[in-house]
Amino acid sequence: MRAASTIERVEATLAAIDRVDPALNAFTRVTRERARAEAAAIDALRARGAPLPPLAGVPYAVKNLFDLEGEVTIAGSAVRAEAEPAAADATLVARMRAAGAVLVGALAMDEFAYGFTTENSHYGPTRNPHDPQRTAGGSSGGCGAAVAARLVPLALGSDTNGSIRVPASLCGVWGLKPTFGRLSRHGSVPFVASLDHLGPFASSVGDLARCYDALQGPDPRDPACAQRAVEPVAGEVDRGTQGLRLARLGGYFDDFATDRARAAAGLACRALGVERVVELPAAALGRAAAFVVTACEGGALHLDDLRERYDGLEPLSRDRFAAGAIAPAAWYVRAQRVRAWYRTQVARLFDDVDVLIAPSTPCPAPPLGAEWLELPGQRLPLRPSLGMLTQPISCVGLPVVAVPIPEDGALPIGVQVIAAPWREDLAFRVAGALAASGVAHSSLPAVRA
Amino acid sequence: MRDADATAYVDAACDLAGLPLDAAARGRVAIQFVRLAAVAAPLLAVPLPDDAEPPAVLPP
Numbered sequence: 001m002r003a004a005s006t007i008e009r010v011e012a013t014l015a016a017i018d019r020v021d022p023a024l025n026a027f028t029r030v031t032r033e034r035a036r037a038e039a040a041a042i043d044a045l046r047a048r049g050a051p052l053p054p055l056a057g058v059p060y061a062v063k064n065l066f067d068l069e070g071e072v073t074i075a076g077s078a079v080r081a082e083a084e085p086a087a088a089d090a091t092l093v094a095r096m097r098a099a100g101a102v103l104v105g106a107l108a109m110d111e112f113a114y115g116f117t118t119e120n121s122h123y124g125p126t127r128n129p130h131d132p133q134r135t136a137g138g139s140s141g142g143c144g145a146a147v148a149a150r151l152v153p154l155a156l157g158s159d160t161n162g163s164i165r166v167p168a169s170l171c172g173v174w175g176l177k178p179t180f181g182r183l184s185r186h187g188s189v190p191f192v193a194s195l196d197h198l199g200p201f202a203s204s205v206g207d208l209a210r211c212y213d214a215l216q217g218p219d220p221r222d223p224a225c226a227q228r229a230v231e232p233v234a235g236e237v238d239r240g241t242q243g244l245r246l247a248r249l250g251g252y253f254d255d256f257a258t259d260r261a262r263a264a265a266g267l268a269c270r271a272l273g274v275e276r277v278v279e280l281p282a283a284a285l286g287r288a289a290a291f292v293v294t295a296c297e298g299g300a301l302h303l304d305d306l307r308e309r310y311d312g313l314e315p316l317s318r319d320r321f322a323a324g325a326i327a328p329a330a331w332y333v334r335a336q337r338v339r340a341w342y343r344t345q346v347a348r349l350f351d352d353v354d355v356l357i358a359p360s361t362p363c364p365a366p367p368l369g370a371e372w373l374e375l376p377g378q379r380l381p382l383r384p385s386l387g388m389l390t391q392p393i394s395c396v397g398l399p400v401v402a403v404p405i406p407e408d409g410a411l412p413i414g415v416q417v418i419a420a421p422w423r424e425d426l427a428f429r430v431a432g433a434l435a436a437s438g439v440a441h442s443s444l445p446a447v448r449a
Numbered sequence: 450m451r452d453a454d455a456t457a458y459v460d461a462a463c464d465l466a467g468l469p470l471d472a473a474a475r476g477r478v479a480i481q482f483v484r485l486a487a488v489a490a491p492l493l494a495v496p497l498p499d500d501a502e503p504p505a506v507l508p509p
Binding site: 320322331333 | 458459462463465466467468469470474477478480481482484485488489491492493495497498501502503504
């Protein structure tokens with residue numbers, strides 16, 4: 001039988017988006033003509049018998065904070081809707097194009113990435129494909145929902161405090177928050193320069209690794225981007241875990257998790273033969289530092305919007321932005337100093353462990369509109385607390401593969417596979433072992449079953 | 450932090466920062482400011498070595 005052409009695959013993708021996305025609200029823009037042009041270019045290569053790039057013909061979409069040439073980069077905001085269209089693609093979008101991937105659209109997010117639920121008051125909430133009455137997580141909620149619903153096999157998102165790992169967990173897909181500085185952020189709308197990361201989502205760990213490999217490489221246009229050569233990981237996924245020192249994170253990571261979240265981490269550890277439990281020193285201080293740095297840098301970044309367009313900003317986050325904008329400078333400097341100290345504490349942990357396992361979120365996907373997170377002995381505001389388990393990790397830039405752990409008849413939830421800085425390869429070896437064991441995979445939601 | 454202190458701080462800081470917020474908005478911002486202060490409190494209390502410097506770009 002003749003293999004489908006790229007244009008046929010892309011037309012099928014566009015038709016699926018038209019059919020399924022109205023129930024999810026994952027896409028804010030479908031880039032049909034660009035998709036057809038990029039697909040035609042791949043088909044032309046194939047017709048000539050030319051070598052095909054590594055992601056040839058693979059459809060993907062990006063969180064709408066990535067610049068796309070000729071499109072307005074709205075970053076989830078109504079106040080940017082009339083901005084000038086982007087003059088060029090973001091670096092990572094250009095790299096996806098060079099790798100042969102085909103862009104099909106832009107994806108929903110919390111305004112300016114300040115949220116964990118993608119309950120966007122301007123563009124509507126993004127719904128979880130496993131239960132449309134529940135949140136897809138955030139702030140890259142459109143990425144999680146689009147990949148979970150198999151509208152695209154790959155998506156690009158951002159993660160400042162958990163915005164890849166939270167939707168990956170709640171939607172049951174794979175995600176990567178690389179080491180801080182690994183992937184260029186040039187051409188994306190910033191949120192918190194000290195903490196912003198970009199990274200991929202995928203429906204399989206192999207696709208996640210191949211996509212990450214295509215995104216790597218130095219970029220002097222992002223001042224935080226390390227000028228490191230590409231360190232491919234696709235060959236690491238099937239290597240197994242022999243020789244690796246693994247441990248589960250306890251303490252703080254048990255205290256802020258429901259039974260279900262702890263069970264998912266326990267299941268992953270049993271599959272890997274992990275019995276050792278360690279604590280991340282001062283994790284609560286790390287989380288607090290990330291929280292304060294986020295409020296202050298985010299508030300300062302959007303001070304003009306707060307002054308001039310307050311009523312046009314997202315009601316769920318504008319008051320938090322304003323509080324951060326007027327916080328004492330001493331709080332911000334102190335939080336940054338605590339980060340520097342906390343980094344030294346975390347680094348010591350990796351003297352005798354290679355990879356750590358922890359839940360990604362305190363709970364599976366909550367209902368849209370939920371206000372409170374109930375944990376044993378404590379009740380917390382839900383929206384900021386969905387990042388309780390991700391913030392202590394990204395605060396110091398550690399690489400994390402977010403691994404989906406499905407359960408029959410229940411919502412999915414994820415675990416974080418965490419490595420030392422620049423050791424994404426080790427995290428992918430463990431993630432690949434979890435996939436091979438059968439406990440980790442992206443389950444098909446009812447909306448596509 | 451007392452709520453009255455937070456309200457007074459938010460009023461003064463909004464004026465200094467040029468944030469023209471009405472009373473209702475300032476009240477909501479004050480609630481968020483109190484939450485932020487609670488998160489910041491342990492950071493301000495923990496002893497730090499002198500060489501814990503705020504980084505321009507933090508190497509991971």
